[in-house]
Each structure stands twice: as C-alpha cells, then as structure tokens.
Amino acid sequence: MKKTICLIVAFLCCMSVDGLHAQSQADTAMKQAQASLQQKEYTQARSLFMHAYRGFAASAQYEKATQCGVRAAWLYYRENFYQEAFDLLRRIDQQTATYEQETHKSCPDLYYATTKERLHIYIRLKHAPRAQEQLDRLENLAKASLADSLQNDLLYTKTNYYYTFGMNTQGDEAIGRLVGQYKEDRQYDKVTDCYRTLIGMARNNGNIALTARTYEQFMVWKDSIQVLKAKDDLAALQKECREKQDIIDEKDSTLQGRQYIIYGLCLLAALLAAALAGGGIVLVRFILLTRQQKKAIATAHEHNELKSGFIRNISAQMAPTLGQLDASLPAVKALKSFIAHIEELSEQESRLTEKCELQEKNIATFCEELAQQVEGQLKKDVALVIHAPKLNVAIHPEMLGHVLLHLLTNAAIYTPAGGKITLEYKKRGAHAHQFTVCDTGCGISPEQRSQLFKPFAEVKDLTQGDGLGLPICALMATRMNGSLTLDENYTKGACFILSLHS
Numbered sequence: 001m002k003k004t005i006c007l008i009v010a011f012l013c014c015m016s017v018d019g020l021h022a023q024s025q026a027d028t029a030m031k032q033a034q035a036s037l038q039q040k041e042y043t044q045a046r047s048l049f050m051h052a053y054r055g056f057a058a059s060a061q062y063e064k065a066t067q068c069g070v071r072a073a074w075l076y077y078r079e080n081f082y083q084e085a086f087d088l089l090r091r092i093d094q095q096t097a098t099y100e101q102e103t104h105k106s107c108p109d110l111y112y113a114t115t116k117e118r119l120h121i122y123i124r125l126k127h128a129p130r131a132q133e134q135l136d137r138l139e140n141l142a143k144a145s146l147a148d149s150l151q152n153d154l155l156y157t158k159t160n161y162y163y164t165f166g167m168n169t170q171g172d173e174a175i176g177r178l179v180g181q182y183k184e185d186r187q188y189d190k191v192t193d194c195y196r197t198l199i200g201m202a203r204n205n206g207n208i209a210l211t212a213r214t215y216e217q218f219m220v221w222k223d224s225i226q227v228l229k230a231k232d233d234l235a236a237l238q239k240e241c242r243e244k245q246d247i248i249d250e251k252d253s254t255l256q257g258r259q260y261i262i263y264g265l266c267l268l269a270a271l272l273a274a275a276l277a278g279g280g281i282v283l284v285r286f287i288l289l290t291r292q293q294k295k296a297i298a299t300a301h302e303h304n305e306l307k308s309g310f311i312r313n314i315s316a317q318m319a320p321t322l323g324q325l326d327a328s329l330p331a332v333k334a335l336k337s338f339i340a341h342i343e344e345l346s347e348q349e350s351r352l353t354e355k356c357e358l359q360e361k362n363i364a365t366f367c368e369e370l371a372q373q374v375e376g377q378l379k380k381d382v383a384l385v386i387h388a389p390k391l392n393v394a395i396h397p398e399m400l401g402h403v404l405l406h407l408l409t410n411a412a413i414y415t416p417a418g419g420k421i422t423l424e425y426k427k428r429g430a431h432a433h434q435f436t437v438c439d440t441g442c443g444i445s446p447e448q449r450s451q452l453f454k455p456f457a458e459v460k461d462l463t464q465g466d467g468l469g470l471p472i473c474a475l476m477a478t479r480m481n482g483s484l485t486l487d488e489n490y491t492k493g494a495c496f497i498l499s500l501h502s
Contacts, residue, residue: 026055030068037071046075053092062099066092066110070117077121083450085121089114108144115141116157123164123205126352126478129501135161152178156201163202163210166353171210175217188225195221223282341468345455348475356480358394358502363425365390366397370404371423377412379419384408387424393433394502399476400435403484406469407437407496414441415493431502436487438495449486 033048049072056065069092076085096110119134138157142150155178162171175198182190195218202210367388378384404423411421419440426434444452455471470484477484482500 023055023059023061026052026059026061026064026068029055030064033068033071037075042075042078046072049075057095060099062096062107062110065095066113070113073114073117074120077124080454081450082121082125086118089117106144108141109147109150112138112141112145112150116153119157119161120205123161126164127483128165128481131161131165156198159198160201160205160207160210163207163213164205166209168209168213171213175214179221191221192218192225223285338466338468341466341472344472345468345475348472348479352475352479354479356396356399358396360392361395361397363391363393363395364388366395366401367404367423367425370401370408373405374408374412377409378421379412379415380417382412382415382417383420385420385422387422389425391427393427395433395500396480399480400498400500403473403476403498404435404437406473407498410469411437411439411441411494415439416441419493428499433500433502435498435500436495437498438487438490439493441493443491443493444486449488452486453484 029048029052033045033052036042036045036048049068053065053068053072056062056068069088073085073088076082076088092114093111096107096114099105100107115134115138119131119138122128122131122134135158138154142154155174159171159174159178162168162174178198179191179194182188182194195214198214199211199218201207202214364386367386371384371386375384408421408423415421421440422436422438424436424438426436428434453470453474455468474484477498477500480500481502482498485497485499487495487497
C-alpha cells in the first residue's frame with residue numbers, strides 16, 4: 001500500500017515538473033517570437049509563436065495560448081495562407097470551448113481575439129458580407145465581456161471596417177465616439193494618443209482612406225488644442241476673478257475692489273488678444289499642412305496608378321520581342337497567355353472595390369449558351385447536363401460567363417470519355433444564388449486544395465498551364481459580392497461552388 005502511494009506521488013510530481021518545463025519553454029519561445037517579429041523575420045516568428053501556443057495550451061495557460069495562436073494566424077494570412085489561418089483560429093476556439101466545459105466559465109475575451117482576427121482576414125479579402133457577420137459577433141462578445149477595454153477596441157475595429165468598405169459616414173461617427181469621450185473630460189493627451197493609434201492601425205492595414213481622414217482630423221485637433229487649452233485657462237481665470245470679486249464685495253472695500261476689477265479686466269483682455277493671435281497662427285498653419293497632406297496623398301495615388309498601369313500594359317511592352325518569335329511554338333503561346341493572365345489578375349485586384357452593374361438575364365438561356373461554347377472540347381460520349389430554371393436573375397454577364405466558362409473548360413479537359421459534367425443553378429434566398437460545376441474526372445488532390453485559389457503558389461512549366469485561371473475567377477467572384485470554393489465532400493471528381501449575393 002505504501003509503495004502504491006509513493007508511486008502515485010512520484011507520478012504527480014513528474015507531471016507537475018513537466019507542466020512547469022512546458023510553460024517555461026513556451027515563455028521563452030514567445031519572447032523569441034516577439035524579437036523575431038521586431039526584426040521582420042516573419043517565418044521564424046510564426047514558427048516560434050506556434051511553438052509557444054502549443055506549450056501554453058499544454059500547461060492550461062489558455063489566455064497566453066490564444067494570444068500566441070492569434071499572432072501566428074496573422075503571420076499566416078499576411079503571406080496569403082488563408083486556409084492555414086482559418087484552421088488555426090478554429091482550433092483555438094475548440095480549445096476555448098473545451099476549457100469552458102471543464103471549468104463552467106464563460107470566456108468571451110478569448111473568442112473576441114479569434115473573431116477579430118477572422119474579421120481582419122475578410123477585410124483583407126474585401127468580403128463585405130462575411131466581414132459584417134464577424135463584426136456583429138465581435139460586438140456581442142464585447143457586450144458579454146463587460147470590459148471597457150474591449151468596447152474601446154471594438155470602436156477602433158469598426159472604424160477600420162467602415163473605411164475599408166466605403167462607409168465613411170459611419171467611420172466618422174466611430175472616430176467621433178473614440179475621441180469624444182476624452183474631449184468631454186478635457187483629457188487632451190488621450191485624444192492625441194487615440195488619433196496616433198488610429199493612424200498606426202490604418203497604415204498597418206494599408207487603409208488609405210482611413211489614413212487620410214484620420215490624419216486630416218488629427219492635424220485639425222493638433223492645431224486647435226492650444227486654443228482649447230487657452231479657453232480652459234481663460235475659464236479658470238474668469239472663475240478666479242469672480243471669486244476674488246465676491247471677496248471684495250463682502251469686505252466692502254470699494255477702492256481696492258475697483259483696482260482688482262481693473263486688473264482682472266486688463267488681464268482678461270490680454271488673454272483674449274493672445275488667444276485670438278494664437279488662433280490666427282493655428283489657422284494659417286492648418287491651411288498649409290492640409291495642402292501638404294493633400295499633395296502627399298495625390299502623389300501616392302499617382303504612383304499606385306503608374307504601377308498598375310505598367311502591369312496592365314506589360315504585354316504591349318513585350319509585344320515587339322514576342323513578335324520576333326515563332327507564334328506556333330507552345331512555349332511562346334504559353335508565355336503570351338501568362339502575360340495576359342497577369343494583366344487580368346492585376347486588373348481584377350485593382351477593381352475589387354468597384355460596384356458591379358447587374359443585368360437581368362434568363363438563367364436557362366445563359367447556361368445553355370455557355371454549354372454550346374464547350375461542346376467541341378468534350379471527349380467521346382461525355383454528357384453535359386444543364387439544370388437551370390427559366391428564371392430572370394440580375395447578374396454580371398461578362399464576369400459570371402468568364403468564371404463558369406473557365407470551370408466548364410477545365411471540366412472538359414479532365415473528364416474522360418463516357419463521363420459526365422453538370423452545370424446547375426439554385427436559388428438560395430431572396431438575394432442569394434448558387435452555381436455548381438461538377439465532373440466525374442480525376443478530382444483534385446488534398447495537397448493541391450489549399451493552394452488552388454492562390455496565385456503564384458508554385459513554380460510551374462507554363463506550357464502545362466500557369467495556375468492563374470482559378471485565382472482570377474476567385475477575384476471576379478469577390479467583385480460580384482460572392483465567393484468561389486471547392487466542395488471537398490464531393491468524391492466523384494471535382495465540384496466547384498460559386499455563391500453570389502445581389
């Protein structure tokens with residue numbers, strides 16, 4: 001019996017020592033990850049944050065585990081590894097849910113961190129509907145936590161969201177709420193810190209609209225703060241003068257009282273004159289700085305347009321050289337196709353925020369016309385089946401046709417003789433539509449799925465395809481307020497789902 005008790009005690013001691021060792025290693029990895037991040041060694045920082053996340057999770061340090069996991073997720077999607085980021089955030093949420101079940105405690109703060117990171121991913125992808133869903137959930141979590149710090153962080157997050165999707169009025173209201181709470185209490189230093197935080201956040205996220213607007217308001221505030229302080233000093237002086245006047249009246253010292261009044265009025269007049277002079281200087285400085293800022297923003301826009309213009313015109317730059325080569329060679333054809341795809345990819349990225357003009361089209365007729373264009377590419381005895389009702393729907397014909405035709409062409413290439421290709425339309429709601437293109441071909445391997453919609457994910461022989469077709473289609477889907485995904489549950493071949501919201 002004594003031997004059994006000793007063994008149990010020894011086992012518990014070993015478990016405790018292992019837990020402390022894991023926590024110590026996690027703390028070290030977290031510090032090293034932060035140092036690597038400051039030195040811009042992002043790959044190493046991501047690996048160290050993942051190591052720290054596992055260590056903290058193993059030692060039940062869930063708050064630190066969530067913090068490290070969220071940083072690792074950010075380092076994933078900043079390099080366009082969106083699937084890895086989503087998977088990691090999902091594991092963190094599952095870990096938090098398990099902790100809640102074991103302790104019977106609610107942890108809205110931990111869910112807030114992962115939800116905020118998902119919101120940043122959808123903002124980066126310009127996916128407004130999904131971003132709005134995460135923002136709504138973020139607001140509910142902030143309310144549930146009852147923490148003032150989360151309420152304040154939520155205002156910063158909303159500001160970035162509103163300016164990203166062109167809702168500038170709501171963005172101005174959010175900025176007003178952020179700085180207004182400090183202006184009312186005359187905490188001018190905190191107002192300044194608030195503007196600086198907004199500018200830093202906007203620059204990190206590449207949000208030009210938010211950067212320009214916040215910087216403009218910050219310059220106005222910076223120039224007006226001296227006037228506000230002067231007004232506060234003037235109000236304090238007036239209060240002091242009134243108090244002294246009351247004392248003088250109580251003592252009924254007429255001569256001395258009149259002298260105090262005269263001195264006070266003179267001092268008041270001097271302060272008013274100084275305030276007016278200072279206000280004039282501030283106004284002139286504000287006008288000059290505003291002009292400089294507008295010029296800087298215009299220069300940045302001009303450089304960005306020049307860069308985009310160069311990429312769009314790259315084929316024209318290379319046309320004389322390519323024209324000297326034999327156009328019948330597969331390598332030359334592949335190179336021309338690659339250049340055209342790069343131009344198309346750049347064009348779609350630069351127009352992500354533009355609103356698409358929709359047209360009413362009969363879906364059945366539209367799908368049949370697309371099918372006719374690929375019939376000549378089908379292998380022997382391949383059946384192309386269309387399931388589309390005779391229903392008029394508001395669509396963007398050019399982009400929708402491009403996406404579906406690309407999917408049908410790929411299906412025709414990879415579907416063997418005697419196979420089947422299906423194009424189907426379904427109405428998923430009052431403003432939701434879904435197209436699916438399925439085939440009975442070889443399918444897509446699990447290793448390729450995570451890179452399917454990422455441009456330049458691997459170095460390829462251009463004569464075998466440049467891999468830019470699906471990334472371009474995904475960008476077009478985003479422009480049409482939708483998404484293009486692969487149905488991973490489909491096992492008979494490959495099945496792509498195009499979901500649209502009008």
